[in-house]
Amino acid sequence: MSPNVKVLDFFKEGLENFRLSQDQLEILCEAPRHDAGSPLTQDVICNTTISTNRKTDALERSKPRLPRRIIVMDASFNPPTSAHMQMATSAIRSAGDRRNTRLLLLLAVSNADKAPKPASFEQRLAMMNALAQDVYEEISYDDEAGAAAPESDDNGHRFGIDLALTTLPYFHDKSAALAAVVETAFEPPPTGRAPVEQVFLIGYDTLIRLFNPKYYSRTENGETVNGIREALSPLFGRARARLTLRADADWGGREEQLAYLENVRHGDALEQAGGLKEWASRIDVAETGDAHGLVSSTSAREAAARGDWVRLRELVPPRVAAWVQDERLYQESE
Template sequence: MPRPSGPPDAADTMVAAEVAFFTKALAGFAKSKAKFEVRSMIHDLVILDSSFNPPTLAHMRMATAALQFLRSNPLPTYRSTRLLLLLSVNNADKAPKPAAFEERLALMLAMARDTHAVLASSASEGPDAFDIDIPIDIGLTSEPYFHSKSNAIAASPFYVRPDLSPSAVPGSKITPDQLFLIGYDTLIRIFDPKYYKAPADNDDHGDGAGASAAASLPEGLAATSTPMQVALTPLMRRARLRVTTRPDSDWGDEETQRRWVAEHVDALGGPTEHWASRISLDTGGAGTGASAVSSTVAREASRAHDTARLEKLVGPAVLSWLENRSPYGES
C-alpha cells in the first residue's frame, strides 16, 4: 500500500539525508577513478562482499559468526579486527537493479547498526567479553573480481599498518590479513576458469567481460601456470575464505560441498600452492526451502509490504529503512 502523504517525520529526514550523502559519495568515487575506497590499524580485516540488495539476516549471521569465531580462537591482535562491508559498483554478473547503489549503501549502514546491536546483546562481563566496539567500515570498489578487490584493498593506505613495518626495511607497509566471507555459490564462481584470461586474450575495452591474468608471474609459480593460477595465487596467499555452505539441488548437500573443496581446489591451484588450506566451510545459516533467507525473498516481502515476513528476513534497522523508503516499488 502507498505511504500516507504528509509532512516528513524524523525517519523520513534521516533516510533522505543518508541517500543524499551516498549519492555524493558515489559521484566522488566515480570521478576519482579509484579502484577501492573506504567511506566510513588492523590485523584481521573481515570482508563481507555482496550486492546488499537488501542486506539480510543471512548477511549479518555470516559477519557475526566470523567475528565470534575469531573471538573463540583468540589471537593477540583480535582487538584490532575490523569488519568491511564491501559493495562493488561493477559487478561481474549483476546489473545495478532494482535498488540504486546509494540506497544499498544506506541499507548497509542500517545493517551495521543491526550488527552492533547483535554484538552488544551477546556481550558478557569479564575478560572474555565480546568486543562490541569492532569498527565496521563501508567500502566501495570498482573491481568486479575477488582477486582484483583483494589487491585493491591491500594497496589501500587506509589499512596500512606502519606499526608492523620491519625496522630493517624503512617505509615498508604491511596490510592486514584478509578474511573474505562468501557463500558456496560465490566460491564456485571464484574457481570458474571462464573468469580468467591469458594476457593476450585480455579485453581492452573495459566492459568487464573478463579478468586477465597478471603480466608477471607470482614468485615461485611456473611459466606453464594457468591464467586462473596467475590471477588467484596472490589472493590465496594473502587471504582466507570463510564459506557458508548452501545445500541445494544445484550444489548438493554439505558433505558434497566439503568433498568438492577437498578433492578439487588444490589441483586448481597447482603443485606449489595449497589453496584448500586457506578455505574453511561454515554450516549455512540462510535456511532452505520455505525458510530460506535471501535478498530475493526479502525484496518480494518488501514489495508486498509484508512486515511480518520481512522482520524474519532482515534486521530491525534494515526493516525500518525498507518500510520508510520502499526501494523495491509497489506490489
C-alpha cells in the same frame, strides 16, 4: 531535512566522489555505533570518514588504527538479509582478538553510470549502514556477557565496521586493491606495522566460481593461457576464505558441497583447474546452523513488494527492515 534524506545525500555524494576519482576501491567511511533504543530511522550518517579522497587535517586525525584482520563481506546488499548478518557475526566471533579486527562491507558499483535496479546504490549503502548497526547491537550482547575484551587496547585498536565501494569484479583484484588502500586509510600502530590478513566471506557458489579457470584465461600469441596461479597465489598469500555452505536446488545439498570441498582439500580438483593444492589450507568452513539457510535477497524483495512487513522482518535484520519499509523499497510500482 529528514534524517533519511541526509543519509541518502551523504551516500550520493560519496558515490559521485568515488566515480570522479576513478579509483578501483575506496573505503568510504566507518559506520557509527548507535544505541539499541534509538529510532531506527534516525540520522545514522557515517561519522568517521576515512576515504583517501577526502583529505583534511580533521579527517586524517580520525583514522582508525590499522587492524591485523579485515573480514570482507562482498555482496550486492539488495537488501542485506539475516543470512548476511549471521555470516558476519559468526566470522567476528570466531576471529578471537576483536579489537584487532574490522568488518568491511563491500559494494561493487561496476555499472555506476547506469541506474541500478531494483534499489539504487545510495539506498544499498544506507541499508549496509543499517546492517552495521544491527551487527554492532548483536555482538554487543557478547560484551555484556563478558565474552569480549575491552573495546580498545593500549595501541588504540578497536573493532569497527567500514563501508566500501569497488569497480572490480574479481576477488583477486579486490584483494590487491584493498591491500593498497589500507596503507592510507588506517593509522599505523605506534609499535610498528604487521601484515593485515583479509578474510573473505563466501558461499559455495562463489567457491565454485573462484576456482573456475575461465575467469583467469587470456590470449597470448594466439594461444589461450590459464592465469589462475598468477591471479590466486597472491590472493591466498594475503587472504583466507571463510566458506558458508547453503543447500539449495542450484548448488546441491550439504553433503554434495562437502564432497567437493574434500576433493579441493585432498583430491585433484585444484590441480585439474590449474591451481595449487596448498590453497585449500586457506579455506575455512563456517559451521553454522540452518536458521538462515534459505533466506535470500529475492524473497526479501518479494515480501517488500507485497507490503508483507511481518515476513520481511523474518528475512532481514531489524534496522534493515525498518529502512526498507520507511523508504518503501522494492514496491511493485518501481
